[in-house]
Each structure stands twice: as C-alpha cells, then as structure tokens.
C-alpha cells in the first residue's frame with residue numbers, strides 16, 4: 001500500500017537527462033526557467049508549507065526549500081522538500097555545509113531522493129554569527145564544492161565517499177550558488193568554473209541588483225564558455241523599502257544593493273509598488289543578457305507578489321508549454 | 324602573525340619556489356625515512372613543521388597542506404575552513420564575512436595564486452579535510468604520497484576519495500592520501 005503514495009518509482013531518467021526533474025527538462029529544452037524560494041515556516045503544521053508554496057507554484061518550475069538560511073532556525077529543508085513532493089510540487093532541496101557533517105549529509109541525500117526530490121542546491125552556508133543562535137557550533141565539514149563532487153560521485157559512480165557501494169544511486173540534478181556582485185569580482189567567474197568542474201549543472205545566483213556588475217561577470221563567463229556548460233539562473237527579488245534595503249545590505253552576508261536603487265526607493269511615495277516595479281525591470285534587463293537561462297525569485301515575505309512580478313515581466317508569455 | 328602571513332602571500336612566487344625545493348628534498352628522502360621508520364620520525368618532524376609554518380602562514384596543522392594550491396594562503400584560517408573558497412559572503416573591500424577585521428583568506432588566495440608559476444592549481448577541486456590527520460606532519464605525508472603514487476592503492480575506501488577527486492590526487496596528493504599511515508599520524512579525532 002505505502003509504495004503507491006509517492007509519485008516516483010525508481011526508474012531511469014529520460015535520455016540525455018540525469019534526473020526526473022521538471023527544472024532539468026525545462027532548461028535542457030531551452031525554455032526560460034523560473035524558480036522561487038519558499039519562506040520556511042516556524043511551525044510544525046504542513047498546511048503552512050502548502051500555503052506558502054501555492055502562490056509560487058503558479059509560475060515556478062521548481063520551489064527552493066532553504067536550509068536555515070542566514071543561520072536562523074526554521075522547518076528543515078528536507079522536511080519541506082518531502083511535503084512538497086507529496087503534493088506534486090517539484091522542490092530544490094538546499095543543503096548547507098554549516099550544520100551537518102559528511103555522514104549526515106550523504107544519508108540525507110539518499111533520503112531526499114527516495115522521497116522524490118530531484119534537484120539539490122549545494123551551499124556553503126552563512127556563518128553562525130549572523131543567525132538567531134550565534135553560540136552554535138559551525139560544522140563546515142564539506143564546502144559547497146566538495147559536497148557537489150561527493151553527490152556527483154554518489155550519483156554517477158554509485159558509491160559513498162567511503163567507497164561503500166550504493167545499490168540504487170540517487171538521481172539528482174545538481175545545483176550550486178554564485179554571487180557575481182561581491183568581491184573578489186575578478187575571480188568570481190573562475191570560481192564558477194571550479195563549481196562546474198566539481199559537478200554543478202545549474203546555478204542560482206544571489207540577488208542581482210547591479211546590472212553592470214552582472215554584465216561584466218556574464219561577459220567573462222561567456223568568454224570562458226561556461227554558459228554552454230551550466231544553466232545560470234539569476235537571483236531577483238522585490239525590495240520592501242529603502243530602510244529594509246539598507247538593513248539587508250549591512251546585515252545579510254553577500255547582498256549588494258547600489259545606492260541609486262535605494263535613492264529611488266526613498267523618493268517613491270509607495271515603496272512597495274516601486275520595489276515591485278524595480279524587480280520587473282531587473283528581470284527584463286536580465287532576460288536580454290546572453291547566457292542567462294532563467295531567474296530565481298527570492299521574495300522574502302512577499303510570496304503573493306511572485307506571480308504578478310513574473311507575469312508583468314512578460315518572460316513567460318513567449319514560452320511554449322512543456323510536453 | 325597576520326602581518327607575516329600577508330607578507331608570505333605577497334611573495335607567493337618566492338615561497339612557492341622554496342616550498343617546491345623542500346618538497347623535492349622530502350620526496351628524495353623517502354627511502355631514508357622508510358628505513359628509519361615513518362612512525363619514529365613523525366613527532367620530531369611534525370614539531371619542526373609546526374614551528375616553521377605557524378610563523379610563516381598561521382598554519383593550523385590540518386595535516387593535509389595544500390598551500391601550493393591556495394596561493395600560499397592557508398585555507399584553515401578561513402573561519403568556515405573552506406578548501407575551495409571564497410564563500411558568497413565576502414565584504415566590500417575583500418574583508419571576511421565572519422571576521423570583518425581580517426582580509427578574506429580566499430580573496431588573498433586567488434591573488435597569491437595569480438603570481439605563482441603553478442597558480443592555476445587553485446582551480447583543482449579539493450576534497451574535504453580528513454579530520455583524523457589533524458596535527459600530523461604534512462611534509463612527511465607529501466613525501467610518502469608522491470612516492471606511493473607509483474605504487475598501487477590497497478585500501479578501497481581511501482581509493483574512492485582519491486578517484487572522486489582525481490585532479491586533487493594528482494596535484495595535491497596529501498589532500499587525498501592513499502599511502503599507508505603510520506600509527507602516530509592518525510589520531511587527531513581521538
């Protein structure tokens with residue numbers, strides 16, 4: 001009886017694919033992909049996850065389940081991912097290296113794959129100091145690259161890093177993050193190349209608010225031929241207010257917001273609307289940059305705006321349906 | 324020692340040269356070490372190594388030295404101990420996310436590597452640190468590993484790490500070791 005509850009039987013992935021992921025299919029078919037981040041609940045009630053997922057699912061090919069991002073405690077990414085697969089949604093299971101060692105992570109990867117997860121995003125993770133429990137012990141047994149290579153080995157060679165055999169390997173589409181708009185700018189593309197070498201098949205970037213910086217990054221990426229080897233999804237999201245933007249810039253690691261944008265927010269009579277408009281404009285500009293395969297929307301506490309933003313940007317109107 | 328560390332990275336090219344010479348000597352001495360017994364010399368060599376490298380690089384004696392692949396900037400000084408950095412939190416001006424008063428170890432590493440002859444080695448994907456090798460001599464491990472590269476690997480589990488990170492195994496063999504470990508080198512976790 002229980003076997004029939006989960007959608008995926010353990011079948012080989014389609015020709016030319018590494019997984020059953022919808023996101024992988026969309027990307028490999030050349031369509032512009034949309035992913036969106038789910039704000040994890042501080043609750044044990046599954047309906048809180050579904051309430052947050054519903055508005056995102058209207059437009060997203062996959063929904064990211066964050067792993068205690070910003071080192072703050074929330075429902076776990078593996079729990080959220082499992083709930084999402086049960087309801088037929090396609091999650092991106094985020095794994096941060098901050099909280100678990102190699103024994104825990106390799107086990108979780110098998111567990112997640114068995115629950116029907118087919119995308120993972122390998123992250124280093126923010127330091128514990130910025131979170132709500134700065135006294136926690138940071139683990140960082142893996143880093144994002146050794147984690148990528150490890151999952152790739154589990155999938156392609158069917159072994160744990162210990163050499164022990166995995167009878168039925170996990171079929172996972174492997175992702176990593178990148179942050180083009182923070183130092184060392186000149187080495188960010190090289191670091192991306194290293195992630196591709198480690199096994200990354202798609203990239204979701206942190207927030208892009210600075211188009212010229214991102215264009216520089218992308219032109220180097222194209223020069224290195226990386227856009228042909230990995231699908232790049234650019235991170236975007238609506239700013240709530242000038243104050244919130246300033247707070248984010250100084251308190252959340254790795255976020256760069258140019259002063260010009262903050263000024264624009266400050267001058268606007270309705271900052272909420274302005275933040276949305278800026279986001280739509282950014283998406284339209286990003287869409288025109290060669291080598292970008294999609295966007296990743298992170299709308300913190302503004303899930304309800306995601307489908308509006310995507311529809312207004314027009315990126316989906318030209319997209320044909322997936323067979 | 325932060326100042327000396329920055330000096331070493333600024334002169335990464337010279338230190339790379341010195342390091343290569345030391346390595347050549349250690350590899351050449353493999354038969355001698357083998358005769359005396361790696362187990363016997365482990366402690367004195369580890370002690371000497373610790374003294375020298377702590378002064379120069381703020382070495383943390385991880386036992387799997389990869390300085391030649393990290394622009395002579397010791398990655399164990401990164402608060403997240405990344406082996407393939409930098410992370411996504413580097414602050415404006417290249418300062419560390421976790422310790423804002425310090426330059427990001429990995430921003431320095433790429434900078435150091437850009438001046439080195441074999442700087443491109445920084446592109447190698449390195450495996451996670453084997454924490455049970457902490458405190459042991461990396462120099463002896465390099466000597467053993469380079470010598471053992473010719474011999475076949477016996478232990479299957481270690482071979483899996485070496486295979487998964489083949490590039491790292493070729494360029495920084497001590498980071499994915501295959502040679503047999505003397506008893507004294509393998510106790511960091513106890």
Ligand code: SF4
Nearest residue numbers: 401410419420427428
């Ligand atoms: S900013 Fe640099 S030194 Fe600091 S944690 Fe990140 S990679 Fe390590």
